[in-house]
Amino acid sequence: MPRRTEFTLYKPKSILNKHKRADHWFWSRYTAYPYKGCQHGCEFCYCREQKFSPFDNPDDFAYTIHVKENAPQLLRKSIARAKTDIIFTGDYQPAEKKFQLSRQMLEVCLERNFPVFILERSPLILRDLDLLTEINAKAIAATAFSLISTPDSTHYARIRQMERLAPPPEKRFAAMEQLALKGIQTGACMMPLLPELCDDDQNLESIIQWTADHGGRFVLASGLTLSDQQRAYFFQILAQRFPDLLPAYEKHYPAGKSYGAVGDGWRRMALKIRELCEKHGIKDRMPRPIIPGDKFTTNKRIVEILADKLYIMELERAHKSRLWDYRKAAWAIEDLPQDIKLIYRTMGLKGIEGIENIGTKMGKTVEGILSELMKEPPPEGRRVAGQLF
Numbered sequence: 001m002p003r004r005t006e007f008t009l010y011k012p013k014s015i016l017n018k019h020k021r022a023d024h025w026f027w028s029r030y031t032a033y034p035y036k037g038c039q040h041g042c043e044f045c046y047c048r049e050q051k052f053s054p055f056d057n058p059d060d061f062a063y064t065i066h067v068k069e070n071a072p073q074l075l076r077k078s079i080a081r082a083k084t085d086i087i088f089t090g091d092y093q094p095a096e097k098k099f100q101l102s103r104q105m106l107e108v109c110l111e112r113n114f115p116v117f118i119l120e121r122s123p124l125i126l127r128d129l130d131l132l133t134e135i136n137a138k139a140i141a142a143t144a145f146s147l148i149s150t151p152d153s154t155h156y157a158r159i160r161q162m163e164r165l166a167p168p169p170e171k172r173f174a175a176m177e178q179l180a181l182k183g184i185q186t187g188a189c190m191m192p193l194l195p196e197l198c199d200d201d202q203n204l205e206s207i208i209q210w211t212a213d214h215g216g217r218f219v220l221a222s223g224l225t226l227s228d229q230q231r232a233y234f235f236q237i238l239a240q241r242f243p244d245l246l247p248a249y250e251k252h253y254p255a256g257k258s259y260g261a262v263g264d265g266w267r268r269m270a271l272k273i274r275e276l277c278e279k280h281g282i283k284d285r286m287p288r289p290i291i292p293g294d295k296f297t298t299n300k301r302i303v304e305i306l307a308d309k310l311y312i313m314e315l316e317r318a319h320k321s322r323l324w325d326y327r328k329a330a331w332a333i334e335d336l337p338q339d340i341k342l343i344y345r346t347m348g349l350k351g352i353e354g355i356e357n358i359g360t361k362m363g364k365t366v367e368g369i370l371s372e373l374m375k376e377p378p379p380e381g382r383r384v385a386g387q388l389f
């Protein structure tokens with residue numbers, strides 16, 4: 001008999017996690033989630049790891065949902081004091097139908113003009129298409145769907161066994177299309193690409209093609225991590241359902257190794273994804289959403305370009321010192337309290353070189369990027385007089 005879901009309502013003291021700067025994947029500065037535990041119960045979910053999970057027993061993760069009943073009120077209070085930037089939020093697991101906290105949190109974001117990013121495995125997000133469209137018009141809403149297969153995938157039936165409580169990928173792609181039709185940026189997160197199940201070229205191309213066909217603009221990919229109790233849990237699932245895969249996983253994830261899908265194998269796959277994205281006309285990085293009225297738009301665009309370059313250099317195994325040059329320059333520009341255009345207009349190249357952690361060599365690189373950006377027309381419909389370029 002299927003296990004019943006239990007809901008535990010509680011009132012946390014805080015909801016908004018503030019990060020020093022936006023990450024280079026989802027471009028979010030804040031995170032705020034209404035639930036702990038997830039009824040989608042994907043067998044590979046890293047949220048069962050001890051550092052993320054409130055549950056000692058990994059089985060409880062999908063069946064005991066902790067509901068932050070005061071999430072919208074807390075969010076309203078926290079963002080009143082926060083600098084406007086993207087909040088990674090929303091959670092459209094079945095609990096959301098009952099508690100509607102994600103919707104209420106979006107209402108707060110709309111009321112306070114805060115941009116949002118939502119990563120989903122459920123088409124229930126479409127229930128809030130009205131709010132997302134409004135937020136997108138005022139502040140920016142960006143989305144992505146977690147997708148590790150399509151019905152055309154070679155190992156589709158097996159992959160579905162690993163996320164069997166989540167809505168099927170066809171429904172996620174259909175939802176992606178609805179969001180794209182409303183002008184909301186969307187794409188696919190191929191996370192995690194399970195070794196031996198999701199990492200064949202046919203599956204990679206199928207997800208990329210379906211994404212492009214449904215209005216997605218990008219895919220992001222990452223491998224599987226298996227730490228502490230989640231490793232034991234996942235191996236137990238493999239032993240029950242696909243014992244033939246155990247030897248390969250023992251090899252990929254020997255005890256004590258959490259990150260199996262890194263190294264040369266991962267690099268080859270990432271380069272293949274890049275090639276397939278070019279073929280299907282989408283990106284293998286998420287375009288950084290431009291927040292209307294943001295006086296740091298140019299700084300943020302430069303950071304995006306540096307981060308994209310850094311990603312390629314990592315794939316091409318550039319020397320570590322070069323990687324650090326780019327990483328530190330991106331951080332320095334993200335942290336800059338002034339618009340870099342003003343610095344350049346008043347002090348020229350010397351002003352850019354003088355920014356901490358930029359220096360002469362990176363200064364020229366940044367100047368080149370800035371000159372190109374200054375030739376670009378402002379993003380359509382988002383111009384604020386005198387603000388952009």
Ligand code: SF4
Pocket residue numbers: 038039040041042044045046047121146166
């Ligand atoms: S939908 Fe996401 S959070 Fe939920 S179980 Fe799956 S991977 Fe984890």
